[in-house]
Amino acid sequence: MKQEAGRPCPPAKQPRRRIPKDPTPRFKAPDREALALAERLVPREHLARRVWRVVERFELTQVEARSSALGQNGFAPRQLLGLWLYASLIGLHQGTRLARALQTDCALRWLSGGHCISVAVLNRFRAQNGALFLAALEETVRWAVQEGLVRTRELGIDSVRLRAHASRSQVRVRTQSLRRLKHLRAVDVDALDACQRAQHARQVRKHQEAVHLCEQRAQASVVLSNPRAALMQFPGNGVHPGHRLTVVASGVTQRLVVGVLLTASGNDKGHLEGAMQQTRRVLHAAGVPLPLRLQVAGDSGYWSEEDLRFAALHHACMDVLLNPGPATGPLATKPGMLPREAFELQHARRAVVCPAGRTMHGPVLNHFDRCEVYFGQGCPTCPLRPQCSQAERRTFTVRWEYEGLLEAMQTRMKQPDAKARYLQRMATVEPVFASLQQDMGFRRLSSRHPPTIDAEVFLKLLAHNVSRLLTRSRLFCVFVLLEAPASPPASQPG
Known part of the structure; x- marks a missing residue:
């Protein structure tokens, strides 16, 4: 049938789209038979039930909104979060082991709603x-602040x-590569065959x-298959x-994680600023006012110029206590020689006086x-030369800014309150690592992809905080039972 002249063509039909009547995300219904069996076998105060009571408090609206209300129903994010938290606390860190344990473990089956969830x-x-x-993790810190468990001092x-x-075969070390390039340049290429x-x-x-990769990432070594790792x-x-x-x-008693920083560095130098800035942000979001002065203690691994400078610049809002470490590099003292304390540093004149009372020549910038x-x-005729230097004359290196920061931290550590507070450092942070490595058995990550690396580390620290909150609730219940008033004695018959 031909289109009549002068009449407009009908609009093209648009494909129909399926619009749900209820946009609320829908999840799989629990397996009633399997769930009823697990309900009878899991005790009332089992760890899985106590973990679930904590998981029910988390705000998961945004995560659940990403799930679709159309098509096949997926598993609820709250169930998957409860599964991973409980699995982390009992030492299951790989998806394959967790999926295999779901087939036989009643507590895991109870958390999953009676379902056997796949590895994928x-x-x-x-x-x-x-x-x-x-x-x-930050929400657990907020709960702890509300209950008065966070000690900012x-x-x-x-x-x-x-x-x-990652594999050792994928590791590249800058110094070894430079040494190997030097040997390769000395090879006569013309004397080689084509192969x-x-x-x-x-x-x-x-x-x-x-x-090139080491210089680009400012690291001494790189791992080709894992960009977040180093040797x-x-x-x-x-x-x-x-x-x-x-x-x-x-x-000291709570040991809650309030700040975390994951890097590929071989030491602790320069990490104080990043970790403490994140800690201030988390505590402020949890309800701690920013003007409140924090106090943090660190070991000799943070005794570097960057960390000491950060402590000096933020002294008004943060009291940093650092343990002095041994001098390294050009600042180190050779065995059997006079220590650096025997030399007098005059900061006003930027001069150095040797133990013999003579002002040293210099400076020469390195x-x-x-x-x-x-x-x-006058070193050749000095009577202190055997104890001062084995060369013709003594050389002395100074970083004036570092020396000023060092003296300020040493003065702070000599105060009685600093010594007493620093002795509590190990009891504050070391049990966190014992919880991760000994209690949970978490010593190696199971992925080399950066998003999964971060997620796995955050999950284990979240499990640690949940375990600390559960321990606190159990101790609180015991305290209430012990402090409950005794019932009045029965009246004696007249």
Whole structure:
């Protein structure tokens, strides 16, 4: 049938879209038969039930809103969060082991609503919800602040090394690559055959890329298969790729995590600022007023120029207590020689007086070590020369800004209240690492992807805070039972 002239063409039909009558996300209904069996087998005060009571308090509206109300119903995010928290507390850190345990463990089956959840669903939920775990961790801090459990004057900072999911064959060290490039440049390429020249070119390209990556990331080593890891020395277990987890904990008895920083650094230098700035943000969001002065104690790993400068600049809002560490590099003292304390540093004149009372020549700027070098005078005839220097004259290096920061921290640590407070540092933050590594058995991450790495670390710290809140509630119940008034004695018959 032809279209009549002068009449407009009818509009094209738009494809129909399925619009739900109720946009509320829908999740799988519980398996009534399996859930009823698990309900009878799980005791009333079981750890899974107590974890679930905490999980019910979390705000998961935004996460649940991402679920669809159309098509096949998925698993509720609250159930998956409860599963991962309980699994972390009992030492299940891999999705395969958790999925296998769901088939036989009644407590896990009770948390999942009677369902056997697949490995893909468990791993996908953990990988995609790192922000949820971090927000839940900050929410536990808010609950602790409301209950008066956070001690802002009892903060401790330290770090722990966690094994990375990476192979040693994927590690590139800058110093080794530079040494190898030097040897490769000394090879006569013209004397090689075609196969050997191709292999030589591959080796040069490999080490040049390693040096470029180390300089780009400002690290001494890189891991090609895991950008968040670096080569680290593990106590009693050799050198392996790892992550450095810096934690700020609060209270000697509570030991709640209030700040976290995950890096690929081989030491603690320079991490004080990042960890404490995040701690201030978390505490302020939890209800602690910002003008309140915090007090944090750290070990000798944070005795660096960057950390001491941060402590001096933020002295008004943060009281930092750091333990002095041994001098390293150009500031170190050789064994058997006079210590640095024997030399007098005159900050006003920027001069150095040696133990013999003579003003040293200088300074000469050392650009590589960013310090000033002073030279002794009259050293060949000085009676203190055998104890002062093995060379013809003594050299002395000074970082004036570092020396001023060092004296300020040493003066603060000599005060009686600082010594008593610093002795509580180990009891504040070290039990957090014992909880992660000994109680939960969490020593190695199970993924090499950056979002999953962050999510896994935040999940374990969230499990630690939940366990501390559960311990607090149990102790509170025991205290109430012990302090309950006794019933009046029965009246004696007249």
